[in-house]
Amino acid sequence: MVLEDAKLKYIHTWGSLATSWGVNKTMAQVHALLLVSTKPLSAEDIMETLQISRGNVNMNVRALIDWGIVQKELVIGERKEFFVATKDIWELFKQITKERKRREVEPVLKVLADLQEIEDDSEEALEFKKVLNDLSKVTTTVNNILDKTIKADEHWLLSNFTKIVKK
Amino acid sequence: MVLEDAKLKYIHTWGSLATSWGVNKTMAQVHALLLVSTKPLSAEDIMETLQISRGNVNMNVRALIDWGIVQKELVIGERKEFFVATKDIWELFKQITKERKRREVEPVLKVLADLQEIEDDSEEALEFKKVLNDLSKVTTTVNNILDKTIKADEHWLLSNFTKIVKK
DNA sequence: CTAAACTTTCAATAATTATTGAAAATAAAA
DNA sequence: TTTTATTTTCAATAATTATTGAAAGTTTAG
Numbered sequence: 001m002v003l004e005d006a007k008l009k010y011i012h013t014w015g016s017l018a019t020s021w022g023v024n025k026t027m028a029q030v031h032a033l034l035l036v037s038t039k040p041l042s043a044e045d046i047m048e049t050l051q052i053s054r055g056n057v058n059m060n061v062r063a064l065i066d067w068g069i070v071q072k073e074l075v076i077g078e079r080k081e082f083f084v085a086t087k088d089i090w091e092l093f094k095q096i097t098k099e100r101k102r103r104e105v106e107p108v109l110k111v112l113a114d115l116q117e118i119e120d121d122s123e124e125a126l127e128f129k130k131v132l133n134d135l136s137k138v139t140t141t142v143n144n145i146l147d148k149t150i151k152a153d154e155h156w157l158l159s160n161f162t163k164i165v166k167k
Numbered sequence: 168m169v170l171e172d173a174k175l176k177y178i179h180t181w182g183s184l185a186t187s188w189g190v191n192k193t194m195a196q197v198h199a200l201l202l203v204s205t206k207p208l209s210a211e212d213i214m215e216t217l218q219i220s221r222g223n224v225n226m227n228v229r230a231l232i233d234w235g236i237v238q239k240e241l242v243i244g245e246r247k248e249f250f251v252a253t254k255d256i257w258e259l260f261k262q263i264t265k266e267r268k269r270r271e272v273e274p275v276l277k278v279l280a281d282l283q284e285i286e287d288d289s290e291e292a293l294e295f296k297k298v299l300n301d302l303s304k305v306t307t308t309v310n311n312i313l314d315k316t317i318k319a320d321e322h323w324l325l326s327n328f329t330k331i332v333k334k
Numbered sequence: 335c336t337a338a339a340c341t342t343t344c345a346a347t348a349a350t351t352a353t354t355g356a357a358a359a360t361a362a363a364a
Numbered sequence: 365t366t367t368t369a370t371t372t373t374c375a376a377t378a379a380t381t382a383t384t385g386a387a388a389g390t391t392t393a394g
Contacts, residue, residue: 003292006285010299013278020271022189024382036295043341053384058342079392080340089301093309104187111180118173125170128203132177134256142260158308191352210371220354225372246362247370 007036011050026052027060031069031085040073040082068095090154101146105139112136174203178217193219194227198236198252207240207249235262257321268313272306279303 001009011032018028029050034041041049046057061083064070069092075082086092112132118125168176178199185195196217201208208216213224228250231237236259242249253259279299285292 001285003285003287003289003295006282007295010278010282017271017275017278020189022187026382036298038291038294054341055343055385056383059383062342087298089298089305093305104184108184111177111184115173115177118168118170120170122170124205127205128170128174131203131254131256138256138260193352221371222355222373223353226353229372 010036024060024063026050026056027063030057030060031064034064034070034083034085035087037084040075040084042078042080042082044080046083067099094150097146098150101143101150105143105146109136109139109143112139177203191227191230193217193223194230197224197227198231201231201237201250201252202254204251207242207251209245209247209249211247213250234266261317264313265317268310268317272310272313276303276306276310279306 011029014032015025015029018025030046033046033049043054043057043061046052046061047054050057061070064085065072065083068086070083070085073082073084086095112135115132116129116136118129178196181199182192182196185192197213200213200216210221210224210228213219213228214221217224228237231252232239232250235253237250237252240249240251253262279302282299283296283303285296
């Protein structure tokens with residue numbers, strides 16, 4: 001396989017995988033493209049490589065910037081905008097974790113806490129509250145792990161978890 | 168809020184949240200319903216509570232069984248099938264983690280390894296391989312953490328991570 | 335200022351994914 | 365065995381989500 005094919009295969013595979021994690025296919029592909037590109041790309045470049053419309057590129061690039069994993073980059077002598085992806089994978093991982101935590105884990109905790117408020121002491125209500133409480137407990141633990149992960153530096157995490165994992 | 172309303176609110180909220188994690192809304196709702204139910208439910212019960220068709224119930228219940236988080240339960244004197252959800256939330260969390268790891272994390276590692284195989288030593292190819300290698304490294308670490316989590320018992324995980332998290 | 339280059343928006347449309355419901359298959363009862 | 369209850373399948377359809385493309389908006393150059 002030649003390099004360009006490998007890159008394309010990577011981009012397309014990434015797109016399909018994204019779906020199972022609730023991520024838009026095109027967004028994953030745009031990110032993958034920027035990640036393996038050695039130079040900043042313009043909207044045109046992305047349109048052409050992925051064969052998608054200008055509007056689609058714009059929306060997905062904005063979303064990626066919003067996630068903090070893609071940045072605008074100025075190219076001298078060029079008027080239009082260029083984009084690059086964070087190449088530090090550890091940083092990328094932390095950023096994605098941080099955003100998903102904020103957008104998707106924390107709201108779950110909020111909902112669970114709200115539901116706990118019910119005033120009813122029947123046997124059945126207590127059972128329901130127990131389920132909610134257990135869900136909160138596990139979710140909180142996960143949330144704390146993610147917090148620590150975000151703050152950790154790569155070396156710390158790898159070595160720490162190696163210890164734990166080898167236990 | 169009265170108990171039944173709280174349960175329904177929980178079921179519907181869970182359904183919406185599921186979408187951002189790539190889980191079918193109805194599947195999440197069926198699971199939530201079984202989780203907060205104090206007794207085994209039949210296909211009819213689920214159809215009625217969630218207002219969905221028989222075929223839909225059947226497909227989603229099968230999927231949940233396939234994920235290992237719902238079981239059939241025999242009710243004496245009844246001919247039809249009844250279903251219950253694993254009530255142990257820690258067990259539930261481990262089961263989901265295990266399945267997602269198997270279905271979605273491991274295939275990623277496979278793809279990354281395959282792509283590494285490219286025979287090209289140009290500057291650009293080396294950069295590409297570095298990205299792939301970094302992705303593999305982070306994914307492997309995550310995979311190992313998940314492995315250990317699956318094998319851990321609740322107490323071990325909570326206490327261990329509390330230590331780490333408080334660090 | 336005006337024109338050109340470029341970006342953003344969003345209603346219309348396409349593509350994907352989920353759901354229905356009735357027929358076929360299966361299993362239990364008579 | 366035949367009948368009846370129950371589950372499964374799957375083509376048709378509905379609902380959701382993603383994409384297009386052209387018009388409106390914005391920015392920079394002249």
